[in-house]
Amino acid sequence: MAKGSGKKGSAMRGIGPFGRPSRVIPKESLRNLLEVLRLRGYTLIGPTVRDQAIVYDEISSPQELPIGWTDRQGPGTYRLERREDDAFFGFVVGPQSWKKFFFPPAQRLFQISRDGKEIHTTPDPVQTRKRALIGVRPCELRALAIQDRVFTGGAYVDGSYRRLREDVFILAVNCGEPAATCFCASLDTGPQVTDGFDLAITEVIEGTRHEFIVHVGSELGARVLEAVPSREATDADSATEREIVQRATRRMSRALERSQLKELLYRNYESPRWDQVAARCLSCANCTMVCPTCFCSTVEDVTDLSGDHAERRRLWDSCFTMDFSYIVGGSVRASTRARYRHWLTHKLATWQDQFGVIGCVGCGRCITWCPVGIDLTEEVAALRGRESPDGGSGAIQENHHDRTES
Amino acid sequence: MPGKRRPKLAVWKFASCDGCQLSLLDCEDELLDVAGALDIAYFPEATRSVQPGPYDLSLVEGSITTPHDAERIHQIRRDSRQLISIGACATAGGIQALRNFKDVREFTRIVYASPQYIETLRRSTPIAEHVRVDFELRGCPIAKHQLIEVISAFLNGRKPNVPTYSVCQECKRQGVVCVMVAHGTPCLGPVTQAGCGALCPSYHRGCYACFGPKETPNIPALSQWRRERLGASDLEILRSLRTFNAAAAEFERESIRHEHQNHPG
Ligand code: SF4
Ligand code: SF4
Ligand code: SF4
Ligand code: SF4
Numbered sequence: 001m002a003k004g005s006g007k008k009g010s011a012m013r014g015i016g017p018f019g020r021p022s023r024v025i026p027k028e029s030l031r032n033l034l035e036v037l038r039l040r041g042y043t044l045i046g047p048t049v050r051d052q053a054i055v056y057d058e059i060s061s062p063q064e065l066p067i068g069w070t071d072r073q074g075p076g077t078y079r080l081e082r083r084e085d086d087a088f089f090g091f092v093v094g095p096q097s098w099k100k101f102f103f104p105p106a107q108r109l110f111q112i113s114r115d116g117k118e119i120h121t122t123p124d125p126v127q128t129r130k131r132a133l134i135g136v137r138p139c140e141l142r143a144l145a146i147q148d149r150v151f152t153g154g155a156y157v158d159g160s161y162r163r164l165r166e167d168v169f170i171l172a173v174n175c176g177e178p179a180a181t182c183f184c185a186s187l188d189t190g191p192q193v194t195d196g197f198d199l200a201i202t203e204v205i206e207g208t209r210h211e212f213i214v215h216v217g218s219e220l221g222a223r224v225l226e227a228v229p230s231r232e233a234t235d236a237d238s239a240t241e242r243e244i245v246q247r248a249t250r251r252m253s254r255a256l257e258r259s260q261l262k263e264l265l266y267r268n269y270e271s272p273r274w275d276q277v278a279a280r281c282l283s284c285a286n287c288t289m290v291c292p293t294c295f296c297s298t299v300e301d302v303t304d305l306s307g308d309h310a311e312r313r314r315l316w317d318s319c320f321t322m323d324f325s326y327i328v329g330g331s332v333r334a335s336t337r338a339r340y341r342h343w344l345t346h347k348l349a350t351w352q353d354q355f356g357v358i359g360c361v362g363c364g365r366c367i368t369w370c371p372v373g374i375d376l377t378e379e380v381a382a383l384r385g386r387e388s389p390d391g392g393s394g395a396i397q398e399n400h401h402d403r404t405e406s
Numbered sequence: 407m408p409g410k411r412r413p414k415l416a417v418w419k420f421a422s423c424d425g426c427q428l429s430l431l432d433c434e435d436e437l438l439d440v441a442g443a444l445d446i447a448y449f450p451e452a453t454r455s456v457q458p459g460p461y462d463l464s465l466v467e468g469s470i471t472t473p474h475d476a477e478r479i480h481q482i483r484r485d486s487r488q489l490i491s492i493g494a495c496a497t498a499g500g501i502q503a504l505r506n507f508k509d510v511r512e513f514t515r516i517v518y519a520s521p522q523y524i525e526t527l528r529r530s531t532p533i534a535e536h537v538r539v540d541f542e543l544r545g546c547p548i549a550k551h552q553l554i555e556v557i558s559a560f561l562n563g564r565k566p567n568v569p570t571y572s573v574c575q576e577c578k579r580q581g582v583v584c585v586m587v588a589h590g591t592p593c594l595g596p597v598t599q600a601g602c603g604a605l606c607p608s609y610h611r612g613c614y615a616c617f618g619p620k621e622t623p624n625i626p627a628l629s630q631w632r633r634e635r636l637g638a639s640d641l642e643i644l645r646s647l648r649t650f651n652a653a654a655a656e657f658e659r660e661s662i663r664h665e666h667q668n669h670p671g
Contacts, residue, residue, distance in 0.1 A: 050583065051582075051583040051588070051610065053583040053588045055583065076586075076587055077587060077635075078584075078588045079588070080588075095583055095584060095587075095588070096581060105578070105579035105580070105581075106579055279624075279627065280624075280627050281624065281627070282572070282596040282597060282623075282624045283622055283624065284596035284597075285571060285572060285578075286574050286578060286584070286596070289574070289578030289579070290578065301567075302555065302558070302567060303559075303562045303564065304439070305439045305442075305554065306442075306443060307558075307561060307562045315579065316575075316578070316579055318575065320571075321569075321570075322570065322621045323570075323571070334622075368587065369584060369587055371587060371595075371596045371628070371631065372596075372627055372628065372630075372631045373631070
C-alpha cells in the first residue's frame with residue numbers, strides 16, 4: 001500500500017515517481033479500473049453528491065461520482081454548480097476529509113461489565129476492510145501523511161488508526177482548477193501529487209477528448225492498471241498535463257507565506273490582532289472538525305443506570321471548547337482570543353516543533369466551512385502586516401469582507 | 407442495586423407543556439431500568455401513588471410564573487437532596503418568558519374576561535433564579551439520551567457527560583452538510599449548545615437554539631454575518647432569538663440590541 005512519506009518525490013515528467021512510464025486511458029476505462037479494484041475485494045470510497053455538497057462515501061461505480069458538478073467556494077460559502085462538461089473530478093474538496101475513515105468521529109473503545117466481584121473488559125474490535133479511496137487530492141495525500149505521522153510515527157502508536165489505515169488503495173487526482181479558498185501551491189502541497197499513492201490520474205478534457213493520464217505509484221497500482229487497456233503517454237500528453245497543473249497554480253488566489261512562520265507566531269503572542277479575530281470567531285469548532293490534519297479527541301466514560309456496565313468512547317474534540325483546556329480550577333484558555341491563537345499557533349508553529357512540518361496543507365476547508373468566513377491566510381498576513389514598517393496598510397485588509405468572493 | 411435502598415425520585419411540574427416529563431415516560435427501553443434503579447415516589451404524570459419527602463433526586467420541569475410557585479419551589483428544594491432542572495422552561499424561563507419583554511398585565515386584560523383573578527408574575531424565570539440547582543439539563547424538549555445519562559451519573563456518583571459546546575460539533579461528527587455554508591440557510595447552531603444530535607441541520611433546517619446558548623457564545627458576530635451576508639433583517643434576527651430560550655441571558659441581551667436597532671429611539 002502506498003503510504004505518504006511526507007517527502008517530496010520527483011516531479012512528473014512522463015515518468016511516474018515509481019519509475020514507470022505514464023499511461024493514458026479513455027474516460028470509459030475509469031469504470032474498468034474501479035471494477036478491477038472491486039474484484040480485488042476493495043470497497044470503493046469516493047466523492048459523491050449529497051445535500052448539495054460533495055461528500056466522501058461508499059460508491060459502486062463512476063456514475064456515482066459528481067459528474068458535471070463543480071464547487072464554488074469562498075469564506076463561509078459553498079455552492080454546487082453545473083459544469084459545461086461532464087468531468088468526473090471537476091471540483092475540489094468538500095466539507096469532509098478522508099480522516100473520518102481512519103480516525104472515526106465517534107468510536108467506542110471498550111466495555112466493562114461487573115459480574116459479582118468480577119470485572120470483565122471487552123475491547124471493541126476495529127472493523128477493517130480493504131478500501132480504495134477514489135479521487136484523493138494532492139493536499140489530502142499530504143494530510144494523510146501528516147496524520148500517519150501523528151498517529152503511528154512516534155513512541156505511542158494508535159492501534160485503531162493503524163489497523164484502519166492498512167489495506168488502503170489510493171487513487172489520487174491532480175487538480176486542474178483550484179477553489180478560491182485553496183492555497184496549496186504556496187505550501188508546496190499541490191496542485192500536483194508527488195508520492196503516497198498507488199495510482200494518480202490527471203483528467204484531460206479538450207474538445208471531444210476526454211481521457212485520463214495515469215501515473216503508477218506502487219507495485220499494486222501497476223498490477224491494477226495492467227488489467228485495463230491503456231496506451232503509453234506521449235510527450236504531448238505530458239505537456240498537456242503540465243499545462244493543466246500549471247494553470248491550477250496560476251489560478252490560485254490565496255497564499256500562505258511560509259518564511260519565518262514559526263518565529264512570526266512566537267513573536268506575536270500579544271498581538272492586538274487576536275482581539276480582532278476573537279470578536280468575529282464563534283468558537284464553534286467547525287475549522288478543526290473539517291481540517292484533515294487536526295487530530296484531537298476526548299474520551300468519555302459512561303455507566304448505565306445499574307452501574308454494572310460501563311464503556312469508554314472516543315470523540316473528535318477541538319481546542320475551541322472550554323473543556324479542552326479544563327484543569328483543576330477551570331479552563332486555561334477561557335477567552336476566544338486564547339483559543340483562536342492556540343489553534344493558529346498549533347497549526348503553523350508548535351506543529352513544526354512537534355512533527356517537523358506545519359499542520360496545514362492549504363486545502364482551504366477551514367476558510368470555506370467557518371460559518372463566518374474567518375481566513376487563516378488573512379490572519380497570518382495581518383500579523384505580518386502589523387510588523388512591516390508601514391504597519392500593514394495597503395495590501396492587508398483589516399476588513400474581511402473586502403476579500404470575499406461573491 | 408440489590409440490598410440497597412433505592413433512591414427516591416420525584417418529578418415536579420411548574421409552568422410548562424409537560425413535554426420534558428413525557429420524555430422520561432418515552433424512554434421505553436430504559437424506563438423499566440429507571441423504575442428498577444429508582445423508587446418513583448412522586449410523579450403525578452405517571453402514577454397516582456404519592457410518597458412524602460424527602461427525595462433523593464428531584465427533576466423539576468417548568469418555569470416560575472406565579473407567586474404561589476415561587477413559594478412552592480423552596481419547599482421542593484428543602485425536600486430534595488439533589489435537584490435537577492429539566493428543559494428550556496426550567497433552565498431559561500421557556501417560551502412563556504416572552505412576557506418578560508412586554509407588560510404581562512396587558513396580556514391578561516386582553517385574554518381573560520376577569521383579569522383581576524389572575525395572579526401572575528411579571529417575568530417567567532428559571533428555577534435557578536429561585537433556589538440552588540445541582541444541574542441544569544437543557545432542551546425543548548430535553549433529549550432522552552441526556553436524561554438517562556444525567557440519571558445514570560446521579561446514581562453512580564459521577565459527572566454527567568453533557569457537553570456545553572456548539573451544535574456544529576455534532577453536525578460535523580455526523581457528517582451533516584452545513585446548511586448555512588452550503589445552502590445559505592440561517593442557523594443558530596454555532597451559538598447553541600449541543601445535545602439534540604444536530605436534529606434540524608440533519609433535516610436541512612437551520613438550528614432553532616432549543617438547547618439555549620452554548621458556552622462562551624458570540625452572538626453579535628453571528629448576527630452581523632447573517633445581516634451582511636445572508637440578508638437577514640434586525641426583525642428576523644430578533645425573532646430567531648425570541649423563542650424557547652428568549653430569556654437566556656446572552657439571547658436576551660442580543661435580541662434587545664436588535665429591538666433597539668429595529669425601532670431606534
Ligand atoms: S488549517 Fe485549514 S487550510 Fe490548513 S489543512 Fe487545515 S483545514 Fe486545510
Ligand atoms: S489545532 Fe486544535 S484541534 Fe487541531 S490538532 Fe491543534 S490542538 Fe488539536
Ligand atoms: S475560526 Fe470560524 S470555524 Fe473556527 S471556531 Fe472560529 S468561527 Fe468557528
Ligand atoms: S448546520 Fe448549523 S449547527 Fe450545523 S455546522 Fe452549520 S452552522 Fe453549525
